[in-house]
Amino acid sequence: MLPHDQEFAALKEKLLTMSSLATTAIQNAIKALVERNDDLARQVEQADDQLDALEIELDELAITLLARGPVASDLRTITVAMKITHDLERTGDEATAIARRAVDLNKEPQLKPYVDIPRMATMALEMLNDGLDAFVSRDTARARGVLPRDKEVDALNKQLQRELVSYMVENPATITRCLNLMQISKRLERIADHATNIAEEVVYLYEGRDIRHTGKDAKA
Amino acid sequence: MLPHDQEFAALKEKLLTMSSLATTAIQNAIKALVERNDDLARQVEQADDQLDALEIELDELAITLLARGPVASDLRTITVAMKITHDLERTGDEATAIARRAVDLNKEPQLKPYVDIPRMATMALEMLNDGLDAFVSRDTARARGVLPRDKEVDALNKQLQRELVSYMVENPATITRCLNLMQISKRLERIADHATNIAEEVVYLYEGRDIRHTGKDAKA
Numbered sequence: 308m309l310p311h312d313q314e315f316a317a318l319k320e321k322l323l324t325m326s327s328l329a330t331t332a333i334q335n336a337i338k339a340l341v342e343r344n345d346d347l348a349r350q351v352e353q354a355d356d357q358l359d360a361l362e363i364e365l366d367e368l369a370i371t372l373l374a375r376g377p378v379a380s381d382l383r384t385i386t387v388a389m390k391i392t393h394d395l396e397r398t399g400d401e402a403t404a405i406a407r408r409a410v411d412l413n414k415e416p417q418l419k420p421y422v423d424i425p426r427m428a429t430m431a432l433e434m435l436n437d438g439l440d441a442f443v444s445r446d447t448a449r450a451r452g453v454l455p456r457d458k459e460v461d462a463l464n465k466q467l468q469r470e471l472v473s474y475m476v477e478n479p480a481t482i483t484r485c486l487n488l489m490q491i492s493k494r495l496e497r498i499a500d501h502a503t504n505i506a507e508e509v510v511y512l513y514e515g516r517d518i519r520h521t522g523k524d525a526k527a
Numbered sequence: 528m529l530p531h532d533q534e535f536a537a538l539k540e541k542l543l544t545m546s547s548l549a550t551t552a553i554q555n556a557i558k559a560l561v562e563r564n565d566d567l568a569r570q571v572e573q574a575d576d577q578l579d580a581l582e583i584e585l586d587e588l589a590i591t592l593l594a595r596g597p598v599a600s601d602l603r604t605i606t607v608a609m610k611i612t613h614d615l616e617r618t619g620d621e622a623t624a625i626a627r628r629a630v631d632l633n634k635e636p637q638l639k640p641y642v643d644i645p646r647m648a649t650m651a652l653e654m655l656n657d658g659l660d661a662f663v664s665r666d667t668a669r670a671r672g673v674l675p676r677d678k679e680v681d682a683l684n685k686q687l688q689r690e691l692v693s694y695m696v697e698n699p700a701t702i703t704r705c706l707n708l709m710q711i712s713k714r715l716e717r718i719a720d721h722a723t724n725i726a727e728e729v730v731y732l733y734e735g736r737d738i739r740h741t742g743k744d745a746k747a
Contacts, residue, residue, distance in 0.1 A: 359740040370606060376596035386590060386609065393610075472702060479699050482692065520579040 314372055315381070318388055319443060321365045325395040326439045328354050328361070330432055332402035333498060337428045340409035340491065341421050348413075351406035358399035365392045387512045391442060394501040398435065401494040401501075408487040408494075418474070418484045423467050427495040430460050434502035441509045450513075453506035460499035467492045534592055535601070538608055539663060541585045545615040546659045548574050548581070550652055552622035553718060557648045560629035560711065561641050568633075571626035578619035585612045607732045611662060614721040618655065621714040621721075628707040628714075638694070638704045643687050647715040650680050654722035661729045670733075673726035680719035687712045 332354040339348035369389045377385060412418075434453045441450035471485040471492075507519045552574040559568035589609045597605060632638075654673045661670035691705040691712075727739050 356740075363737050363739065366606075370602065373593060373602055373606070374599055379594055382590065382593055386586075386593070386606075389606065389609075390613075393613075472706065475695065475702055476699050479696050482695055482702075486692065517583050519583065 314368060315384075318365065318368050318372065318385070321361055321368065322388060322391060322395070323439065323443065325358055325361050325365070325392060326435070328358055329395050329398045329402065330435065332358070332399055333405070333428060333432055333435075336402045336405035336409060337425055339406055340412060341425060343409075343413045343417070345410050345413055348406040348410045351402050355399040355403045358396050362392050362396040365389070383512055387442070387508045390508050391439075391505050394504050398498050398501050401498050405491050405494050408491050412484060412487050415484055418481055418488065423463055424488070424491060424495065427460055427463050427467075427492065427499075430456060430463075431495050431498040431502060434460075434499055435505070438502045438505035438509060441506060442512075445513055447510050447513045450506040450509035453502060454518075457499050457503040460496055464492050464496035534588060535604075538585065538588050538592065538605070541581055541588065542608060542611060542615070543659065543663065545578055545581045545585070545612060546655070548578055549615045549618045549622070550656065552578070552619055553625070553648060553652055553655075556622045556625035556629060557645055559626055560632060561645060563629075563633045563637070565630050565633055568626040568630045571622050575619040575623045578616050582612050582616040585609070603732055607662070607728045610728050611659075611725050614724050618718050618721050621718050625711050625714050628711050632704060632707050635704055638701055638708065643683055644708070644711060644715065647680055647683050647687075647712065647719075650676060650683075651715050651718040651722060654680075654719055655725070658722050658725035658729060661726060662732075665733050667730050667733045670726040670729035673722060674738075677719050677723040680716055684712050684716040 332351050335347045335354070336351045338344065339351065366389060369385050369392075372385050373382065434456050437449050437453050441447065441453070468489055471489050475482050475485045504519075511517050511519070552571050555567045555574070556571045558564065559571065586609060589605050589612075592605050593602065654676050657669050657673050661667065661673070688709055691709050695702050695705045724739075731737050731739070
């Protein structure tokens with residue numbers, strides 16, 4: 308047993324709290340859009356504040372742990388936890404941005420039924436949860452399973468962007484709504500990017516192989 | 528003198544190399560747009576690959592330094608360096624995205640003279656360089672000077688987004704070009720966000736006060 312096992316457990320627990328908050332924030336942001344519910348959208352910003360506070364707490368805890376001179380394997384776990392916490396905090400930012408766009412969209416009649424967006428959200432959320440589970444359970448196969456799904460989300464986003472451009476061209480009165488939906492789609496694609504970052508970090512941590520940036524072409 | 532002063536110097540040197548590469552990448556991306564030069568745009572992607580590789584190298588070096596059980600102040604410097612390197616790597620991604628949009632834009636006649644975009648780029652670059660200089664010279668006043676400029680870049684971006692929406696509404700034939708310019712403006716705004724992150728980290732490092740997320744409303 309390591310002397311700082313308790314703090315280590317606290318670190319993982321904070322990460323899981325962040326992951327659960329981020330998940331709820333994304334779900335609420337999409338629900339706010341689909342159900343045209345502005346109250347739910349406002350809840351997302353509160354969750355974002357909590358995520359910001361937790362990021363700072365987790366960073367402090369990580370630095371305390373690092374100051375004790377951990378063994379090499381724990382050291383990597385701690386630095387990876389710091390990276391994951393940053394990605395989770397960023398997904399909170401994306402959820403807030405989605406919620407704000409949803410509030411904008413709720414002011415006008417709905418442009419079309421939302422099919423692809425909830426689908427992208429479900430995919431991104433599964434990727435995020437698999438990445439976190441892979442970290443906690445040291446399961447690199449699960450982490451590797453996240454990676455190919457990033458391309459699927461990218462493809463869905465690109466398809467939706469194209470579709471929305473054609474809407475705008477056909478009917479300029481839809482431009483504002485289309486731009487809001489394009490932003491939401493883009494933000495979901497970025498949540499999938501964060502999940503991919505997490506999965507890559509987990510592979511790096513447990514397999515010692517750095518696979519960051521190897522599949523990056525589709526991202527920019 | 529610390530026993531690992533040499534590695535410490537190497538860490539700072541790698542950061543400065545990354546900063547210089549990121550600066551050139553952003554400058555070239557904007558030049559590729561303004562001068563309609565596709566060759567320059569392609570050079571940006573090469574710089575981005577170098578930035579990716581340097582991020583991994585710097586991370587490894589940081590972990591080596593952390594494994595030696597540094598004193599508390601050095602420990603914070605190292606973790607902040609890891610965060611800065613990540614922000615610099617991300618500015619490379621933004622530059623690549625700008626360059627790709629420039630190539631797209633170069634296929635069509637120029638929509639209007641580019642005034643605000645080069646101005647935003649100059650501001651974002653100054654913020655980035657000030658943030659890095661503040662880190663290296665331990666100058667928190669300089670770091671604090673970066674923070675208010677983020678709001679100026681945000682305002683310029685918002686103004687440009689609005690202007691481009693009105694272009695699209697008036698003339699749907701400009702939609703593709705407007706969307707590309709909107710993306711470039713957004714990416715510049717995000718480079719300013721990265722510069723702000725860096726400046727906030729530097730303030731945190733040398734003043735011990737965490738000011739992250741305190742001015743965030745304008746970002747999402």
